[in-house]
Amino acid sequence: MFGKKQPEQSQSMSGITATGAVIGQQQARRDAQQNQSGTLETQQEITNTDAVKQLEHLEIAIKAANLTQDEKDELLDYLRPAKREAGKDSVNKDMVGQYLKPVSETLTIMKDTTEAGKSLWTTGQEVFKTIAPWLGVAAKLIGM
Secondary structure (H helix, E strand, O other): OOOOOOOOOOEEOOOOOHHHHHHHHHHHHHHHHHHHHHHHHOOOOOHHHHHHHHHHHHHHHHHOOOOHHHHHHHHHHHHHHHHHHHOOOOOOOHHHHHHHHHHHHHHHHHHOOOHHHHHHHHHHHHHHHHHHHHHHHHHHOOOO
């Protein structure tokens, strides 16, 4: 390679000519910026109040679902204490996760048995994905 001159590469983009190395750098920089902005969106912090609102959203969906009263009661018996704990100033997030674990498990079973269960499971997954960063390590309890 000594003494040999590298062939020059160029590309024309929108009427502008630039060398291949510059284009590569610009492409890498643009990709890095896109990746960075995508990461920032998923790491947005939520508050205790936000978590409670998400759990209320799930509670409303459970109450409106076409399930038997026993099925609704089973889900709500665990969801309500989770919501109550999430609303405390000194919240125990592990406890919230413990309460939500049977909710997640029951929704997973219902997903495979009824159409209403499938819809409710989808809502539950959206809520769980939203609060998972807030739960931290306890998110493992709900399969996140």
